[in-house]
Amino acid sequence: MVQNTPEKISVAVPRMPDADMVLPYLRRIDDARYYSNFGPLVQEFEARIAAGFGVDTDCVTTVANGTAALILALRAGNPPPGSLCMMPSWTFSATAHAAREAGLTPFFVDVAPDNWALTPEIAGAALANAPGNVAAVLPVAPFGAPIGYDRWDEFSEATGIPVVIDAAAAFDTAQPGRAPVVISLHATKAVGIGEGGLIISRDPELVAKARSLSNFGFQQSRAAALPGFNAKLSEYAAAVGLAALDAWPFVRTGYVRLAQTYAAALSAIPGLSVMPGFGQGWAGTTCNVELIHPATGAVARELARAGIESRQWWGRGCHQQSAFAYYPSASLAVTRHLANHTLALPFHLGLGPGEMNRIVTTVADGLAESAEAAVSAPLDQRAAAQAS
Numbered sequence: 001m002v003q004n005t006p007e008k009i010s011v012a013v014p015r016m017p018d019a020d021m022v023l024p025y026l027r028r029i030d031d032a033r034y035y036s037n038f039g040p041l042v043q044e045f046e047a048r049i050a051a052g053f054g055v056d057t058d059c060v061t062t063v064a065n066g067t068a069a070l071i072l073a074l075r076a077g078n079p080p081p082g083s084l085c086m087m088p089s090w091t092f093s094a095t096a097h098a099a100r101e102a103g104l105t106p107f108f109v110d111v112a113p114d115n116w117a118l119t120p121e122i123a124g125a126a127l128a129n130a131p132g133n134v135a136a137v138l139p140v141a142p143f144g145a146p147i148g149y150d151r152w153d154e155f156s157e158a159t160g161i162p163v164v165i166d167a168a169a170a171f172d173t174a175q176p177g178r179a180p181v182v183i184s185l186h187a188t189k190a191v192g193i194g195e196g197g198l199i200i201s202r203d204p205e206l207v208a209k210a211r212s213l214s215n216f217g218f219q220q221s222r223a224a225a226l227p228g229f230n231a232k233l234s235e236y237a238a239a240v241g242l243a244a245l246d247a248w249p250f251v252r253t254g255y256v257r258l259a260q261t262y263a264a265a266l267s268a269i270p271g272l273s274v275m276p277g278f279g280q281g282w283a284g285t286t287c288n289v290e291l292i293h294p295a296t297g298a299v300a301r302e303l304a305r306a307g308i309e310s311r312q313w314w315g316r317g318c319h320q321q322s323a324f325a326y327y328p329s330a331s332l333a334v335t336r337h338l339a340n341h342t343l344a345l346p347f348h349l350g351l352g353p354g355e356m357n358r359i360v361t362t363v364a365d366g367l368a369e370s371a372e373a374a375v376s377a378p379l380d381q382r383a384a385a386q387a388s
């Protein structure tokens with residue numbers, strides 16, 4: 001008997017502009033014979049980004065990728081080498097790598113349970129017990145969800161500590177203030193161009209400095225005025241970027257609708273909640289859920305058996321990764337909870353109602369089974385599970 005194996009559902013499938021959409025821009029490169037060095041397409045891309053975010057064009061600079069953009073934005077604030085950069089452990093490893101590459105020591109702190117983000121309150125409390133001089137704070141907009149951007153400018157003014165906001169996945173929700181906001185244009189992001197990044201700030205001097213640092217430290221001439229490197233975006237990447245902006249209204253609507261439908265379907269599952277803010281009218285490219293029981297392993301296995309990929313995008317937090325194991329951290333109770341209780345489900349524009357139904361049913365089955373297992377487990381095992 002032939003058994004039909006269900007079609008695999010991938011956890012992420014990037015949505016980039018197709019070749020036909022990019023072609024008119026590539027033709028312009030052929031005509032202009034200008035390939036890099038902030039050429040006409042990069043300038044047009046930056047101008048459209050600035051208009052979209054409601055800032056002047058000199059408030060935006062493009063960068064080769066989001067990690068380099070974080071390094072440049074941090075370095076533009078002149079932090080003394082070796083001092084601490086406070087950041088959530090609940091983030092992608094790029095956040096910590098960027099601080100280290102900017103000459104800083106990551107100092108991992110916790111996030112708030114209601115938005116999974118570092119807040120000014122948590123940062124203020126952690127400052128009092130910091131094991132050294134905190135020269136920068138690097139909050140993260142988790143998975144592109146909205147955070148209180150203006151409050152970070154207030155924090156910076158009150159403490160005198162520069163803030164850089166890692167809004168890698170937050171193209172749709174970022175609200176740039178004076179604190180530079182860094183957005184990734186990696187293929188997996190809502191506006192993906194392959195590799196790319198943006199620094200946006202209402203402080204044009206800071207943006208000009210980051211831009212100079214991304215271009216060998218050149219300012220008025222080809223003599224290095226600052227110790228920079230090369231992190232410029234090429235004209236080819238800008239061509240994809242312009243095509244991605246053409247497609248954005250349509251792509252955005254797709255992500256917003258998908259999240260709304262998904263959130264409604266998932267909310268019917270007992271013992272599960274979607275990530276704070278998910279399905280509330282903004283576009284991101286991930287669907288993270290929080291489980292009441294620490295049953296992520298059991299649910300992930302059930303999904304894998306059904307041919308459905310899942311992921312823990314941020315693993316157990318940065319502080320658990322060997323590259324960062326020796327850096328200082330504060331109490332990380334919420335981070336530990338999120339590491340044990342959250343899982344990312346497939347989320348991409350190719351998901352139809354049939355796939356979504358398969359995912360939701362399998363998650364519900366996996367959760368129900370692990371809840372039964374929890375009830376029948378010996379008491380000492382239950383106590384251990386609850387403590388995690």
Ligand SMILES: Cc1ncc(COP(=O)(O)O)c(C=O)c1O
Pocket residue numbers: 065066067068091092094095140166168169184185186195196197
């Ligand atoms: C939170 C966070 N910060 C930084 C980055 C780095 O961006 P890039 O991949 O463009 O270097 C990412 C990428 O996924 C991210 O999720």
